[in-house]
Amino acid sequence: MGALITLLSTINILLLLFLFLNSSTSSLPIPTKKTYIVHMKHHLKPPHFSTHQEWYKTHLSNQNSLLYTYNMVYNGFAATLYPHEVEILRQSKTVINIYEDTFYIPQTTRTPEFLGLDKTNFFAGRTLPELNNAAQDVIIGVLDSGVWPESNSFNDVGMSSVPSRWRGKCERGLDFDPDLHCNRKLIGAVYFAEGCKASGSCSKEVESPRDHNGHGTHTASTAAGSIVANASLFGYAKGTARGMAPQARLASYKVCWNETCAGSDILAAFDRAIMDGVDVLSVSLSNNATTYYSDPIALGAFAAIEKGILVSCSAGNAGPWESTVVNTAPWVITVGAATLDRDFPATVTLGNGQKLQGVSLYSGKIEMENKLLTLVYPQGGNSSSNLCLRGSLDPSTVSGKVVLCDRGANDRVEKGLVVKEADGVGMILANTPETGEELLADSHLLPAVAVGRKVGDVIREYVKTESNPTVVLSFGGTVVKVKPSPVVVTFSSRGPNPIAPQILKPDVIGPGVNILAAWPETVGPTSLDVDTRKTSFNIVSGTSMSCPHVTGVAALVKAVHPEWSPSAIKSAIMTTAYTRDNTNSSFRDSAQDGTFSNPFAHGSGHVNPQKALSPGLIYDIRIQDHIKFLCSLDYSMDEIQSIVKRLNFTCANKFADAGQINYPSFSVLFRINLKRVVRYTREVTNVGAAGSVYEVAIDAPSSVTVTVKPEKLVFKKVGEKLHYTVTFVSKKDVKPGNAFGWISWKNAENEVRSPVAYSWMT
Known part of the structure; x- marks a missing residue:
């Protein structure tokens, strides 16, 4: 190995000398x-190295290039390398593979009441106070942009001592004092920035666990924020704010610096969180990974579930286009977004007397x-739209007027800034065919x-045909018990699963539109640099918001059933989800008014916390079954080994079809006139009486x-496992496309429901 180091050093010196001598003439x-x-x-680590880190350093010509050594989630390390160093490492017999670092982006109350978590009835035989008390033993880790510790959502009033099994810490920074900022609620706060800094794309933030973006604070408080009275955003959504599991502990792992989240940092955060002893992890981040073995979230999550840690992930905000869902590994729970029954109505009255409805969070001067x-x-020019892009508006045209802007191309709040900078006094933001009837409220800088x-x-038609178009804007505050709700929102990413289409994704949906949660007081509600308004709560939308709702519910299930595996908890949430809104209709899809949603958009349905605590039956998945699943994807043994981190696994008994894994939902693929029969066997465990x-x-x-077959399952005892086989037979000459249905196991106490998605391919 010493010869390898000498070779690397020599090549570096010669390369630099060549560049110096040819700097004026070389192209x-x-x-x-x-x-x-x-x-x-x-x-293959030689025994004379006391640690793997020491051994890894010998593979580098500059040992300062080493960023991270991974211990729990991956057999390897992250380092900054020149191209020629990468090629030399690829030739080493001790190196399996090398992947360039990838980058992830964040997927950007009334929800406890909407989800039934405000009631005093019994939850799995416990009262709500008893359930919350049990949740104090559950630790939620959040991988995001950090935390704003001063928020009242992280107060520890009434909480007991930190669980003795906790091995984490709060990390000191220039603007973060562990002695002042951590407590019995916020028990961990650390940061990871090496990968981001090495990329040169990190924001100029102080290196500390503190959140200067807002995203991490919002997601953490949504999952487990303490109870805060009189919370609101400038009077909107006023009420008591609380997370889904308000007594659970929180640990923040900062991996995002503004909008930049490096995969190497994410992997390091998973590594630390597993060693620290978290019970549930919430990850509202994504990129467009095309394999599981090169995706840090999939890698980290696999290691987490091996240690009994459930991982909840956002489904992505690229809807309504098909096959846009992300975080699709079967060992994570993937969460899409829907509305709740609260809205912020506003009225647009045109000069011809027409009154039209929209939404608004305007809270400025009332004389408007x-x-x-x-x-x-x-x-x-030749454009038939007005996207209100930077520099596109002429102040002489819009000064003192309300500007109609089309949604798309740039951020919604940026459009408001563009209008304001051009001296417009108001804006109507109109959806396009791509965004349908989805209504997202924003706290713009102008009405x-x-x-x-x-x-x-x-x-649009009124403005084009009226010689002197006028408008009156009026604002209706906050209303609740809106119907219909929930509605699947346009932005929520959709299936089929682009990596493993036999696994139906997303798994469930949760509240992800206009969610009120904690916010840093140094970040304006629009997150624009010019927004100097201060608020301790903000209203934000995205699958980033729906993900921590399910994270919190998973923590409650963990509190009631501490012995359950991550797969069991996930199954309980999926099989008890509901699929009818508060008008008793099938879910609607805001992507196109009047259409109904389907499992490629809502998965098993909308999370139902009360029923998830007592699901009756569960579909459990063993680690060996996940390995059989990976083998069925035709990955190489090295690629699978990078995920499972073990040498003694085999693909001799791999699934013939990835859909054979014991998943709580079904995605059935037919080949027209070639493959008309699909047969799967499932195992269910009795967790009821x-x-x-x-x-x-x-x-x-x-x-x-x-x-x-069989059509009836008879369980003699608790914990008993029984199997059933389902056979799907397609009729002949079915055209390419999709169809949907369900399979349900019922008795007087429980309905254990599995959605089925059918796809016909040529």
Whole structure:
């Protein structure tokens, strides 16, 4: 190995000398360092090295290049390397593979009441206070942009001592004092920045666990924020704010610096969180990974579930396009977004008397309301739209007027800033066909109303045909018990699963629109640099918000059933989810008004905390079954080994079909006139009463015949496991496309429901 170091050093010196001598005449580009994650043959460490880190350093010409050594989640390290160093390492017999670092982005109350967590009835035989008290033993880790510790959502009033099993810490920074900022609620706060700094794309934040973005504070408080009375955003959504598991402990792992989240930092955070002893992890981050073995979230989550830690992830904000769902590994719970029954209505009254409805969080000067103003819709060049991009508005055209802007191309709040900078006095933000009827409220820097596509089309036509268009904007505050709700939102990413289509994703949906939660007081509600307003709570939308709702619910299930595996908790949440809104209709999809949602958008349905605590039956998945699943994807043994981190695994008994894994939902793939029969066997465990009996119910499209054997499951005792086999037979000559149904096991106490998605491919 000493010869390898000498060779690397010599090559570096010669390369630098060559570049120096030819700097004035050579056209060759100067090589730059990039961050790489290196997968090592862990077992080949020579015995004279006391640690793997010492051994890893011998593979580097500059030992300062080493950023992280991974212990729990990965057999390897992260380092900054020149291209020629990467090639030399690839030739080493101790190196399995090398991956360039990837980057992730954040997927950007009334929800406890909406979810039934405010009631005093019994939850799995416990009162709500008893349930909350049990949750004090549960530790939630949040991988995000840090935490704002001064928020009242992180107060520890009434909490007992920190669990003795906790091995984590709070890390000191220039703006973060562990003695002042951590307590019995916020028991851990650390940061990871080496990968981000090495990329040169990190924001100029002080290195500390503190959140200067808001995203991490919002997600952490949504999952487990303490009870705070009289919370609101400038009077909107006023009430008592609380997380889903308000008595659970919190540990913050800062991996995002503004909008930059390096995969190498995420992997290091997983490593630390597992060693610290968290019970549940919340990860509202994503990128477009195309394999599980090169995705730090999938890698970290696999190591986590091996240690009994459930990992909850956001599904992504790239809807409504198909196959956009992310974080699709079967060992994580993937969460999409829906509305709740609270809204912030606003009215647009056109000069012709038409009254049109939208939403708004406007909280400025009241004299703006009910004032008749000129409405303009400036369109430049050959464009038939007005996207209100930076520099696109002429102040002489929009000054003193309300500007109609089309949604798309840039951030919604940036459009408001563009109008304000051009001296406009108000904005109507109108949806386009791509965003449908989805209504997201924002706290703009000027009076603004967001409207759906249909209303937007009415306003566009009015402006184009009226010689002197005028408008009056009025604002209705906060209303609750809105119908219909929940509605699947346009931005929520959709299936089919782009990596393993036999696994139905997302798994569930949760509240992800206009969510009130804690916020740093140094960050304006729009997060724009010019927004100097201060608020301790903000209203934000995204699957980033739905993910921690499910994280908190998982913590409650863990509190009631501490012996359950992550797969069991996930199964309980999935099989008890509901699929009908508060009008008793199937879920609607805001992507297109009047259409119904399907499992590619809502998975098993909307999370139902009360029922998840007593699911009746669970689908458990062993680690060996996850390995069989990976083998069925035709990954190489090295690629699988990078995920499972063990030498003695085998693919001799791999699943013939990835859908054979004991998943709580089904995704059935047919090949037209080639593969018309698909057969899966599932195992269910009785977690209800001894002597429970379940009978099957089936709903299937006319193009498929579904047979389940046996049709009745009789459990003699608690913990007993029984199997059933389901056979799906497609009719001949079905056209390419999708259809949906469900399989349900029922008795008087429980309904254990599994959605089924059918896909016909050529």
